[in-house]
Amino acid sequence: MEETADQDLMAGIANGDEAAFRLLSRRHAARALRLAQRIVQNHALAEEIVQEALLRVWINAPHWRPAAPFQTWFFRIVVNLCLNQKRRPPFARLEAAGDPPDPGPDVVRQIEAKQLEQSVAAAIDALPERQRTAIQLTYHEGLSNAETATVLGTSVSAVETLLARAKRTLRAALAGHAS
Amino acid sequence: MTVSRFQRLIDVWSSDLSRWPAREQAFAERMFADPVARALLDQAKMLDQAISRAEMAAKIPDQAVHRVLAGLRSRRLPPQRQPLLSHWRGGAATNHWVTWPRFAALACGATLGVVVGLSSLGMRMATSLDLNLTQTAATDTDLSSSLFDADSVTGLGP
Numbered sequence: 001m002e003e004t005a006d007q008d009l010m011a012g013i014a015n016g017d018e019a020a021f022r023l024l025s026r027r028h029a030a031r032a033l034r035l036a037q038r039i040v041q042n043h044a045l046a047e048e049i050v051q052e053a054l055l056r057v058w059i060n061a062p063h064w065r066p067a068a069p070f071q072t073w074f075f076r077i078v079v080n081l082c083l084n085q086k087r088r089p090p091f092a093r094l095e096a097a098g099d100p101p102d103p104g105p106d107v108v109r110q111i112e113a114k115q116l117e118q119s120v121a122a123a124i125d126a127l128p129e130r131q132r133t134a135i136q137l138t139y140h141e142g143l144s145n146a147e148t149a150t151v152l153g154t155s156v157s158a159v160e161t162l163l164a165r166a167k168r169t170l171r172a173a174l175a176g177h178a179s
Numbered sequence: 180m181t182v183s184r185f186q187r188l189i190d191v192w193s194s195d196l197s198r199w200p201a202r203e204q205a206f207a208e209r210m211f212a213d214p215v216a217r218a219l220l221d222q223a224k225m226l227d228q229a230i231s232r233a234e235m236a237a238k239i240p241d242q243a244v245h246r247v248l249a250g251l252r253s254r255r256l257p258p259q260r261q262p263l264l265s266h267w268r269g270g271a272a273t274n275h276w277v278t279w280p281r282f283a284a285l286a287c288g289a290t291l292g293v294v295v296g297l298s299s300l301g302m303r304m305a306t307s308l309d310l311n312l313t314q315t316a317a318t319d320t321d322l323s324s325s326l327f328d329a330d331s332v333t334g335l336g337p
Binding site: 021135167 | 187189190191192193222223225226227229230231232233234238239243244246247248250251252256257258259260261262
């Protein structure tokens with residue numbers, strides 16, 4: 001059963017198979033949590049959202065048609081729930097990370113790389129929600145621009161615009177870090 | 180213009196040229212002769228690596244996944260939304276004792292609607308026929324009276 005394809009599990013879930021639902025939930029919960037966490041920037045809220053998204057999978061399974069991969073459909077539910085919620089906490093600043101201890105030359109390079117990573121992470125967190133979601137879906141979840149458009153419920157050209165704007169902002173953050 | 184287009188393509192398709200559409204890859208190869216374009220690509224690669232590393236750093240603790248799954252286990256799953264057509268496709272045959280009252284109610288409602296609709300249509304037609312006759316008669320009689328009656332305000336005749 002562990003090897004069963006998502007599509008077959010969904011067929012079972014549509015017939016009320018709870019074991020198939022538990023397995024599908026285990027399979028996709030971590031990625032969904034990471035996606036939700038990136039969008040809402042709140043661990044507890046991300047957990048609530050993923051739980052709700054999984055329940056919606058259960059409830060709506062009889063309506064699901066395998067026209068698109070299950071993951072795309074599921075991500076769409078997660079993203080919609082994330083974008084619909086309004087309780088967004090304030091963005092935590094990078095300065096809260098504190099200063100590094102007195103380093104040697106190699107450590108300096110590592111710290112610089114770490115700081116660059118943190119700067120970019122902070123810049124990603126500060127992006128508007130839809131831009132941040134597009135970055136998350138294309139970079140981390142490995143979705144194509146067309147799949148990202150399906151998840152976001154928009155056109156491919158709109159996704160391209162979101163990505164271009166996000167990259168412009170992130171490039172500026174990177175340039176700021178370099179200077 | 181060409182460099183700005185190159186930058187736009189990098190932003191949209193990433194610095195990994197294998198992700199680009201084939202015709203844009205040919206354009207990218209032509210652009211490599213330009214040192215400005217090469218610098219843009221190098222910068223984009225650095226940014227893409229930083230984005231990927233930042234995303235990798237955002238690890239979700241196992242406990243969070245366990246909490247979500249435990250939360251699902253602890254609650255009773257709600258009823259599923261069945262497609263309406265499933266009743267027609269065979270659900271009605273197997274669960275007729277559950278579904279037939281609904282269809283009976285639907286049929287009764289539809290029949291009642293038709294009866295009420297037809298009767299009200301008939302009444303409306305009869306009313307409009309009466310009205311037409313009355314109006315015709317009123318037109319015949321009242322025309323002269325309205326022409327020759329005294330004015331209601333002044334009391335003066337024509």
